Amino acid sequence: MSANDMVPDGFHLVNAAPGFDVHMGNIYLKQVGEKKVLGFRVRECHLNKAGTCHGGVLTYLADMQLVPLEDQISSNNFHFPTKNLDIDFIAPVPRDAWIEIEADLVRETKGTLYSHAVMKVDGRIVVRTTACYHIAK
């Protein structure tokens, strides 16, 4: 394992769902105080032709923002279809970067989860995202 493959202390592997998730690479979770933070290592297979992390990969990660919020959701549903996802690519993410995703549950209504998140590399915000998820009855 090279230094670039290292998973920072305290992060534990999240079991990938079968299907598409398996192809995206490992996602990790860490408890930080009362919150959980997601972690992801950018590999060569995640790069675009400019040599930085592909926007589709960052959008996939943005759609993972409910994972660190699961303990805060009162609905017992196991799947929340995405109704809306907005994303700002604020700065390019280089190969081998370790991305940390910090999410907040803004509100849970009868039919919708509202959340937002930022992605950071070395403490600097590289992505901002907001999302709404459907709570099926």
Ligand SMILES: CC(C)(COP(=O)(O)OP(=O)(O)OC[C@H]1O[C@@H](n2cnc3c(N)ncnc32)[C@H](O)[C@@H]1OP(=O)(O)O)[C@@H](O)C(=O)NCCC(=O)NCCSC(=O)Cc1ccccc1
């Ligand atoms: C260049 C610009 C677009 C605009 O910048 P502005 O607003 O004018 O502001 P500013 O110039 O201040 O820069 C802001 C920060 O960026 C940093 N920085 C800038 N240029 C470079 C550089 N060449 N290299 C390194 N860093 C650079 C800069 O230092 C600063 O960071 P700092 O304050 O030092 O920490 C910037 O927002 C950017 O690169 N965003 C990321 C775009 C991106 O990765 N998109 C996704 C991939 S595309 C895709 O795959 C398509 C797709 C999408 C969806 C689905 C499918 C496919």
